[in-house]
Amino acid sequence: MTPEEAQQLDESDPLAFARDRFSLPEGIIYLDGNSLGALPRAAxxxxxxxxxxxxxxxxxxxxxxxxxxxxxxxxxxxxxxxxxxxxxxxxxxxxxxxxxxxxxxxxxxxxxxxxxxxxxxxxxxxxxxxxxxxxxxxxxxxxxxxxxxxxxxxxxxxxxxxxxxxxxxxxxxxxxxxxxxxxxxxxxxxxxxxxxxxxxxxxxxxxxxxxxxxxxxxxxxxxxxxxxxxxxxxxxxxxxxxxxxxxxxxxxxxxxxxxxxxxxxxxxxxxxxxxxxxxxxxxxxxxxTFADVAMSDVEAKARALSQLFIDEVEARCGDELRLASPPDPSRRASHVCFAHPEGYAVMQALIARGVIGDFRAPDLMRFGFAPLYNRFVDIVRAAEILGEIVASREWDDPRFKARAKVT
Ligand SMILES: Cc1ncc(COP(=O)(O)O)c(C=O)c1O
Structure with a gap:
Protein backbone atom coordinates (compact mmCIF):
# COMPACT_ATOMS: atom_id res chain seq x y z
CA MET A 1 0.00 0.00 0.00
CA THR A 2 1.32 3.44 -0.82
CA PRO A 3 1.47 6.12 1.89
CA GLU A 4 -1.18 8.03 -0.07
CA GLU A 5 -3.55 5.06 -0.01
CA ALA A 6 -2.93 4.64 3.71
CA GLN A 7 -3.68 8.31 4.22
CA GLN A 8 -7.01 7.87 2.47
CA LEU A 9 -7.87 5.10 4.92
CA ASP A 10 -7.02 7.45 7.79
CA GLU A 11 -9.22 10.15 6.29
CA SER A 12 -12.22 7.83 6.16
CA ASP A 13 -11.50 6.27 9.58
CA PRO A 14 -14.54 6.73 11.88
CA LEU A 15 -12.16 6.73 14.88
CA ALA A 16 -9.76 9.34 13.51
CA PHE A 17 -11.10 11.93 15.99
CA ALA A 18 -9.85 9.88 18.96
CA ARG A 19 -6.11 10.28 18.23
CA ASP A 20 -6.32 13.85 19.44
CA ARG A 21 -7.21 12.53 22.87
CA PHE A 22 -3.62 11.32 23.28
CA SER A 23 -0.30 12.97 23.72
CA LEU A 24 2.10 11.08 21.48
CA PRO A 25 5.77 11.95 20.98
CA GLU A 26 6.75 13.33 17.56
CA GLY A 27 8.48 10.94 15.21
CA ILE A 28 7.55 7.81 17.13
CA ILE A 29 5.33 5.00 15.85
CA TYR A 30 3.95 3.44 18.99
CA LEU A 31 2.87 -0.17 18.53
CA ASP A 32 2.88 -1.18 22.19
CA GLY A 33 -0.47 0.08 23.44
CA ASN A 34 -1.18 -3.54 24.30
CA SER A 35 1.50 -3.32 27.00
CA LEU A 36 1.25 0.30 28.11
CA GLY A 37 -1.41 2.51 26.57
CA ALA A 38 -0.32 6.00 25.47
CA LEU A 39 -0.79 9.04 27.69
CA PRO A 40 -4.30 10.51 27.47
CA ARG A 41 -4.03 14.27 26.93
CA ALA A 42 -6.39 14.82 29.86
CA ALA A 43 -4.43 12.66 32.33
CA THR A 289 -10.68 8.24 25.80
CA PHE A 290 -13.44 5.77 24.88
CA ALA A 291 -16.24 8.34 25.17
CA ASP A 292 -18.49 8.23 22.06
CA VAL A 293 -16.47 5.36 20.63
CA ALA A 294 -18.32 2.32 19.27
CA MET A 295 -16.53 -0.92 20.13
CA SER A 296 -17.61 -2.31 16.76
CA ASP A 297 -15.50 0.43 15.11
CA VAL A 298 -12.61 -0.38 17.44
CA GLU A 299 -12.71 -4.05 16.53
CA ALA A 300 -13.03 -3.36 12.79
CA LYS A 301 -10.04 -1.01 12.90
CA ALA A 302 -8.00 -3.42 15.02
CA ARG A 303 -8.47 -6.06 12.33
CA ALA A 304 -7.75 -3.67 9.48
CA LEU A 305 -4.56 -2.32 11.09
CA SER A 306 -3.19 -5.72 12.01
CA GLN A 307 -4.00 -7.21 8.60
CA LEU A 308 -2.36 -4.28 6.83
CA PHE A 309 0.74 -4.73 8.97
CA ILE A 310 0.92 -8.46 8.25
CA ASP A 311 0.49 -7.92 4.51
CA GLU A 312 3.11 -5.19 4.39
CA VAL A 313 5.62 -7.08 6.53
CA GLU A 314 5.20 -10.30 4.60
CA ALA A 315 5.64 -8.47 1.30
CA ARG A 316 8.92 -6.97 2.54
CA CYS A 317 10.44 -9.63 4.77
CA GLY A 318 9.34 -12.84 3.06
CA ASP A 319 10.68 -15.91 4.85
CA GLU A 320 12.89 -14.01 7.25
CA LEU A 321 10.01 -13.64 9.68
CA ARG A 322 7.35 -16.18 10.62
CA LEU A 323 3.84 -15.02 11.47
CA ALA A 324 3.07 -16.44 14.92
CA SER A 325 -0.55 -15.23 15.02
CA PRO A 326 -3.60 -16.67 13.25
CA PRO A 327 -3.52 -15.59 9.59
CA ASP A 328 -7.33 -15.31 9.58
CA PRO A 329 -8.13 -11.79 10.87
CA SER A 330 -11.44 -12.92 12.35
CA ARG A 331 -9.49 -15.21 14.72
CA ARG A 332 -7.12 -12.53 16.02
CA ALA A 333 -7.57 -9.66 18.45
CA SER A 334 -5.51 -6.46 18.15
CA HIS A 335 -1.87 -7.52 18.22
CA VAL A 336 0.37 -9.60 16.04
CA CYS A 337 3.52 -11.62 16.70
CA PHE A 338 6.28 -12.37 14.25
CA ALA A 339 9.02 -14.84 15.16
CA HIS A 340 12.68 -14.29 14.30
CA PRO A 341 15.62 -16.15 15.88
CA GLU A 342 17.13 -12.77 16.79
CA GLY A 343 13.78 -11.18 17.56
CA TYR A 344 15.12 -9.28 20.57
CA ALA A 345 17.86 -7.59 18.55
CA VAL A 346 15.51 -6.85 15.63
CA MET A 347 13.05 -5.22 18.04
CA GLN A 348 15.80 -3.10 19.61
CA ALA A 349 16.93 -1.97 16.15
CA LEU A 350 13.31 -1.06 15.36
CA ILE A 351 12.97 0.89 18.60
CA ALA A 352 16.20 2.75 17.73
CA ARG A 353 14.46 3.78 14.49
CA GLY A 354 11.37 5.01 16.37
CA VAL A 355 9.05 2.02 15.96
CA ILE A 356 8.13 0.72 19.40
CA GLY A 357 6.87 -2.81 19.93
CA ASP A 358 8.02 -5.41 22.45
CA PHE A 359 9.62 -8.83 22.67
CA ARG A 360 8.35 -12.02 24.26
CA ALA A 361 10.83 -14.83 24.78
CA PRO A 362 12.06 -16.91 23.17
CA ASP A 363 11.76 -15.28 19.73
CA LEU A 364 8.57 -13.24 19.36
CA MET A 365 8.36 -9.65 18.24
CA ARG A 366 4.98 -8.33 19.30
CA PHE A 367 3.18 -5.38 17.74
CA GLY A 368 0.02 -4.00 19.30
CA PHE A 369 -2.45 -1.84 17.40
CA ALA A 370 -4.43 0.63 19.48
CA PRO A 371 -7.38 1.60 17.29
CA LEU A 372 -7.91 4.90 19.12
CA TYR A 373 -4.55 6.35 18.10
CA ASN A 374 -2.68 4.18 15.59
CA ARG A 375 -2.98 5.36 11.98
CA PHE A 376 -2.80 3.42 8.74
CA VAL A 377 0.09 5.61 7.51
CA ASP A 378 2.12 4.62 10.56
CA ILE A 379 1.51 0.93 9.91
CA VAL A 380 2.85 1.18 6.38
CA ARG A 381 5.87 3.17 7.56
CA ALA A 382 6.59 0.73 10.43
CA ALA A 383 6.53 -2.23 8.04
CA GLU A 384 8.84 -0.36 5.68
CA ILE A 385 11.36 0.28 8.48
CA LEU A 386 11.14 -3.34 9.63
CA GLY A 387 11.78 -4.47 6.05
CA GLU A 388 14.88 -2.26 5.86
CA ILE A 389 16.23 -3.54 9.16
CA VAL A 390 15.77 -7.17 8.17
CA ALA A 391 17.27 -6.66 4.69
CA SER A 392 20.30 -4.73 5.94
CA ARG A 393 20.83 -6.86 9.08
CA GLU A 394 21.04 -3.59 10.98
CA TRP A 395 19.99 -5.57 14.06
CA ASP A 396 23.26 -7.56 14.01
CA ASP A 397 25.03 -5.21 16.36
CA PRO A 398 26.09 -5.93 19.98
CA ARG A 399 24.24 -2.84 21.25
CA PHE A 400 20.93 -4.43 20.21
CA LYS A 401 21.67 -7.77 21.84
CA ALA A 402 22.22 -6.86 25.51
CA ARG A 403 18.94 -7.82 27.18
CA ALA A 404 17.35 -5.17 29.38
CA LYS A 405 15.39 -6.18 32.49
CA VAL A 406 12.08 -5.38 30.80
CA THR A 407 11.72 -6.72 27.27
C1 LIG B 1 -2.98 -11.76 30.29
C2 LIG B 1 -2.34 -10.92 31.33
N1 LIG B 1 -2.76 -11.00 32.61
C3 LIG B 1 -2.20 -10.26 33.58
C4 LIG B 1 -1.16 -9.39 33.31
C5 LIG B 1 -0.49 -8.57 34.36
O1 LIG B 1 -1.04 -8.62 35.61
P1 LIG B 1 -0.68 -7.51 36.68
O2 LIG B 1 -1.47 -6.28 36.35
O3 LIG B 1 -1.04 -8.09 37.97
O4 LIG B 1 0.78 -7.22 36.57
C6 LIG B 1 -0.70 -9.26 32.00
C7 LIG B 1 0.40 -8.34 31.70
O5 LIG B 1 0.92 -8.24 30.63
C8 LIG B 1 -1.30 -10.05 31.00
O6 LIG B 1 -0.86 -9.97 29.74
Missing amino acids: PGKLVETAEAQWGEDLIASWNKHGWIDWSTRIAAKLAPIVGARPNELLIADSTSVCLFKLLAAAVRARPGRRTIVTQQRNFPTDLYVAQGLADMLGLRLRSVPAADVLSAIDEDTAVVTLTHVDYRSAAFYDMRALNAAAHAAGALTLWDLSHSAGAIEIDLDDTGCDLAVGCGYKYLNGGPGAPAFLFVAERLQDELRSPVQGWMGHADPFAFDDNYRPAAGITRFLTGTPSIMALAALEAGLD
Missing part, protein backbone atom coordinates in the same frame (compact mmCIF):
# COMPACT_ATOMS: atom_id res chain seq x y z
CA PRO A 44 -1.79 15.13 33.56
CA GLY A 45 -4.42 17.82 34.20
CA LYS A 46 -6.64 15.35 35.98
CA LEU A 47 -3.74 14.24 38.19
CA VAL A 48 -2.78 17.82 39.00
CA GLU A 49 -6.39 18.74 39.78
CA THR A 50 -6.84 15.72 42.02
CA ALA A 51 -3.60 16.47 43.82
CA GLU A 52 -3.85 20.24 44.13
CA ALA A 53 -7.55 21.10 44.25
CA GLN A 54 -8.74 17.97 46.04
CA TRP A 55 -5.96 16.42 48.11
CA GLY A 56 -4.19 19.80 48.56
CA GLU A 57 -7.15 22.01 49.39
CA ASP A 58 -9.82 19.74 50.77
CA LEU A 59 -7.57 17.17 52.39
CA ILE A 60 -9.44 14.35 54.06
CA ALA A 61 -12.82 15.98 53.40
CA SER A 62 -12.27 14.91 49.78
CA TRP A 63 -13.42 11.37 50.60
CA ASN A 64 -16.94 12.81 50.94
CA LYS A 65 -16.71 16.14 49.14
CA HIS A 66 -15.21 14.73 45.95
CA GLY A 67 -16.78 11.31 46.39
CA TRP A 68 -13.41 9.50 46.51
CA ILE A 69 -15.01 6.76 48.56
CA ASP A 70 -17.10 5.70 45.55
CA TRP A 71 -14.52 6.15 42.79
CA SER A 72 -13.80 2.41 42.56
CA THR A 73 -17.36 1.81 41.40
CA ARG A 74 -18.08 5.19 39.75
CA ILE A 75 -15.07 4.90 37.46
CA ALA A 76 -15.63 1.17 36.90
CA ALA A 77 -19.05 2.02 35.47
CA LYS A 78 -17.30 3.75 32.55
CA LEU A 79 -15.98 0.34 31.55
CA ALA A 80 -19.47 -1.14 31.18
CA PRO A 81 -19.98 -0.30 27.47
CA ILE A 82 -16.42 -1.36 26.68
CA VAL A 83 -16.84 -4.91 28.01
CA GLY A 84 -20.59 -5.42 27.69
CA ALA A 85 -21.46 -5.49 31.38
CA ARG A 86 -23.85 -3.68 33.69
CA PRO A 87 -22.21 -0.82 35.61
CA ASN A 88 -22.90 -2.53 38.94
CA GLU A 89 -20.97 -5.64 37.85
CA LEU A 90 -17.61 -3.86 37.67
CA LEU A 91 -15.06 -2.69 40.19
CA ILE A 92 -11.62 -1.08 39.89
CA ALA A 93 -9.19 -2.57 42.39
CA ASP A 94 -5.74 -3.94 43.09
CA SER A 95 -3.68 -5.46 40.26
CA THR A 96 -4.84 -8.04 37.74
CA SER A 97 -2.95 -10.75 39.63
CA VAL A 98 -4.60 -9.91 42.95
CA CYS A 99 -8.06 -9.65 41.35
CA LEU A 100 -7.45 -13.06 39.79
CA PHE A 101 -6.59 -14.54 43.14
CA LYS A 102 -9.66 -13.06 44.76
CA LEU A 103 -12.10 -14.26 42.12
CA LEU A 104 -10.48 -17.65 41.67
CA ALA A 105 -10.67 -18.31 45.40
CA ALA A 106 -14.25 -17.00 45.53
CA ALA A 107 -15.21 -19.31 42.64
CA VAL A 108 -13.66 -22.38 44.24
CA ARG A 109 -15.43 -21.62 47.52
CA ALA A 110 -18.73 -21.32 45.64
CA ARG A 111 -18.36 -24.87 44.28
CA PRO A 112 -17.74 -26.94 47.43
CA GLY A 113 -16.78 -30.56 46.81
CA ARG A 114 -15.24 -29.81 43.42
CA ARG A 115 -11.44 -30.08 43.49
CA THR A 116 -10.23 -29.04 40.04
CA ILE A 117 -9.30 -25.75 38.42
CA VAL A 118 -9.00 -26.00 34.64
CA THR A 119 -6.68 -23.67 32.76
CA GLN A 120 -4.56 -23.51 29.62
CA GLN A 121 -0.89 -24.43 29.32
CA ARG A 122 1.13 -21.38 28.30
CA ASN A 123 -1.48 -19.11 29.79
CA PHE A 124 -0.01 -15.75 30.86
CA PRO A 125 2.44 -16.59 33.67
CA THR A 126 0.69 -14.63 36.41
CA ASP A 127 -2.54 -16.52 35.69
CA LEU A 128 -0.72 -19.82 36.09
CA TYR A 129 1.22 -18.75 39.17
CA VAL A 130 -1.88 -17.48 40.96
CA ALA A 131 -3.74 -20.70 40.18
CA GLN A 132 -0.75 -22.83 41.25
CA GLY A 133 -0.51 -20.94 44.54
CA LEU A 134 -4.22 -21.27 45.27
CA ALA A 135 -4.26 -24.94 44.33
CA ASP A 136 -1.28 -25.56 46.66
CA MET A 137 -2.89 -23.67 49.49
CA LEU A 138 -6.24 -25.43 49.25
CA GLY A 139 -5.04 -28.86 48.10
CA LEU A 140 -6.81 -28.58 44.75
CA ARG A 141 -5.82 -30.04 41.40
CA LEU A 142 -4.75 -27.58 38.72
CA ARG A 143 -5.34 -29.06 35.30
CA SER A 144 -3.40 -27.14 32.63
CA VAL A 145 -4.14 -28.42 29.15
CA PRO A 146 -3.41 -27.25 25.59
CA ALA A 147 -5.90 -24.65 24.36
CA ALA A 148 -7.58 -27.15 22.03
CA ASP A 149 -8.28 -29.51 24.95
CA VAL A 150 -9.88 -27.07 27.37
CA LEU A 151 -13.47 -27.95 26.46
CA SER A 152 -12.92 -31.67 26.93
CA ALA A 153 -11.07 -31.14 30.22
CA ILE A 154 -14.17 -29.71 31.93
CA ASP A 155 -16.02 -32.30 34.04
CA GLU A 156 -18.10 -32.72 37.24
CA ASP A 157 -15.02 -32.13 39.40
CA THR A 158 -14.29 -28.74 37.79
CA ALA A 159 -14.99 -25.83 40.12
CA VAL A 160 -13.78 -23.13 37.75
CA VAL A 161 -12.31 -22.71 34.29
CA THR A 162 -9.85 -19.82 34.18
CA LEU A 163 -8.57 -18.60 30.82
CA THR A 164 -7.02 -15.57 29.21
CA HIS A 165 -9.51 -14.60 26.53
CA VAL A 166 -6.95 -13.27 24.04
CA ASP A 167 -3.60 -15.05 24.03
CA TYR A 168 -0.83 -12.59 24.95
CA ARG A 169 1.50 -14.08 22.35
CA SER A 170 -0.58 -15.04 19.33
CA ALA A 171 -3.71 -12.86 19.82
CA ALA A 172 -5.89 -15.92 19.13
CA PHE A 173 -9.01 -15.87 21.28
CA TYR A 174 -11.49 -18.25 22.78
CA ASP A 175 -15.17 -18.48 21.96
CA MET A 176 -16.46 -17.15 25.25
CA ARG A 177 -20.04 -18.18 24.66
CA ALA A 178 -19.13 -21.80 23.91
CA LEU A 179 -16.74 -22.06 26.86
CA ASN A 180 -19.22 -20.50 29.27
CA ALA A 181 -21.95 -22.86 28.09
CA ALA A 182 -19.72 -25.93 28.45
CA ALA A 183 -18.57 -24.89 31.93
CA HIS A 184 -22.12 -24.19 33.05
CA ALA A 185 -23.38 -27.49 31.65
CA ALA A 186 -20.83 -29.21 33.91
CA GLY A 187 -21.78 -27.01 36.88
CA ALA A 188 -18.52 -25.02 36.83
CA LEU A 189 -17.85 -21.27 36.81
CA THR A 190 -15.73 -19.31 34.33
CA LEU A 191 -13.11 -16.66 35.09
CA TRP A 192 -11.73 -14.70 32.13
CA ASP A 193 -8.60 -12.57 31.99
CA LEU A 194 -9.47 -9.75 29.59
CA SER A 195 -6.10 -8.00 29.66
CA HIS A 196 -5.64 -8.23 25.88
CA SER A 197 -9.33 -7.90 25.01
CA ALA A 198 -10.76 -4.95 26.95
CA GLY A 199 -10.59 -1.85 24.79
CA ALA A 200 -9.24 -3.80 21.80
CA ILE A 201 -12.16 -5.84 20.52
CA GLU A 202 -15.89 -6.12 21.09
CA ILE A 203 -16.84 -8.27 24.05
CA ASP A 204 -20.15 -8.81 25.74
CA LEU A 205 -19.64 -10.37 29.14
CA ASP A 206 -23.34 -10.50 29.98
CA ASP A 207 -24.64 -11.67 26.66
CA THR A 208 -22.09 -14.48 26.39
CA GLY A 209 -22.87 -15.70 29.92
CA CYS A 210 -19.54 -14.91 31.65
CA ASP A 211 -19.42 -15.41 35.39
CA LEU A 212 -16.23 -13.63 36.41
CA ALA A 213 -13.52 -11.59 34.73
CA VAL A 214 -10.47 -9.46 35.46
CA GLY A 215 -8.20 -7.29 33.33
CA CYS A 216 -5.42 -4.72 33.21
CA GLY A 217 -6.10 -0.99 33.36
CA TYR A 218 -2.83 0.05 31.76
CA LYS A 219 -2.99 -1.60 28.33
CA TYR A 220 -5.73 -0.67 25.85
CA LEU A 221 -7.59 1.18 28.61
CA ASN A 222 -4.79 3.75 28.83
CA GLY A 223 -4.84 4.03 32.64
CA GLY A 224 -1.09 4.63 33.06
CA PRO A 225 1.81 2.49 34.26
CA GLY A 226 0.70 0.16 37.04
CA ALA A 227 -2.91 1.37 36.78
CA PRO A 228 -5.31 -0.57 38.99
CA ALA A 229 -7.08 -3.54 37.45
CA PHE A 230 -10.78 -4.18 37.03
CA LEU A 231 -12.90 -7.10 38.06
CA PHE A 232 -16.32 -8.25 36.91
CA VAL A 233 -18.77 -10.42 38.85
CA ALA A 234 -22.07 -11.20 37.11
CA GLU A 235 -24.93 -9.71 39.10
CA ARG A 236 -26.58 -13.12 39.51
CA LEU A 237 -23.50 -14.35 41.49
CA GLN A 238 -22.74 -11.35 43.63
CA ASP A 239 -24.64 -12.42 46.73
CA GLU A 240 -23.28 -15.94 46.56
CA LEU A 241 -19.57 -15.13 46.19
CA ARG A 242 -17.28 -13.99 48.99
CA SER A 243 -13.91 -12.29 48.71
CA PRO A 244 -11.07 -14.30 50.28
CA VAL A 245 -9.32 -11.06 51.25
CA GLN A 246 -11.87 -9.54 53.56
CA GLY A 247 -10.88 -5.97 54.19
CA TRP A 248 -12.72 -3.09 55.74
CA MET A 249 -13.53 -1.45 52.40
CA GLY A 250 -15.53 -4.52 51.41
CA HIS A 251 -17.49 -4.48 54.66
CA ALA A 252 -21.19 -3.63 54.64
CA ASP A 253 -20.52 -0.62 56.87
CA PRO A 254 -16.79 0.19 57.06
CA PHE A 255 -17.28 3.20 59.30
CA ALA A 256 -19.18 1.21 61.89
CA PHE A 257 -15.76 -0.26 62.83
CA ASP A 258 -17.45 -3.51 63.68
CA ASP A 259 -15.22 -6.35 65.01
CA ASN A 260 -16.85 -8.82 62.68
CA TYR A 261 -16.80 -8.90 58.91
CA ARG A 262 -20.07 -8.60 57.06
CA PRO A 263 -19.74 -8.42 53.27
CA ALA A 264 -21.10 -5.35 51.54
CA ALA A 265 -23.99 -5.93 49.18
CA GLY A 266 -23.10 -6.17 45.50
CA ILE A 267 -19.74 -5.72 43.82
CA THR A 268 -18.27 -3.55 46.61
CA ARG A 269 -17.67 -6.66 48.71
CA PHE A 270 -14.68 -7.36 46.45
CA LEU A 271 -12.88 -4.24 47.60
CA THR A 272 -10.23 -4.85 50.22
CA GLY A 273 -8.35 -1.73 51.31
CA THR A 274 -8.32 1.98 50.61
CA PRO A 275 -8.43 2.68 46.86
CA SER A 276 -5.51 4.47 45.24
CA ILE A 277 -7.10 7.79 44.34
CA MET A 278 -4.31 9.22 42.19
CA ALA A 279 -4.17 6.00 40.18
CA LEU A 280 -7.94 6.06 39.79
CA ALA A 281 -7.77 9.64 38.53
CA ALA A 282 -5.35 8.59 35.78
CA LEU A 283 -7.42 5.54 34.91
CA GLU A 284 -10.53 7.69 34.60
CA ALA A 285 -8.74 9.81 31.99
CA GLY A 286 -7.86 6.56 30.21
CA LEU A 287 -11.44 5.31 30.18
CA ASP A 288 -12.67 8.71 29.03
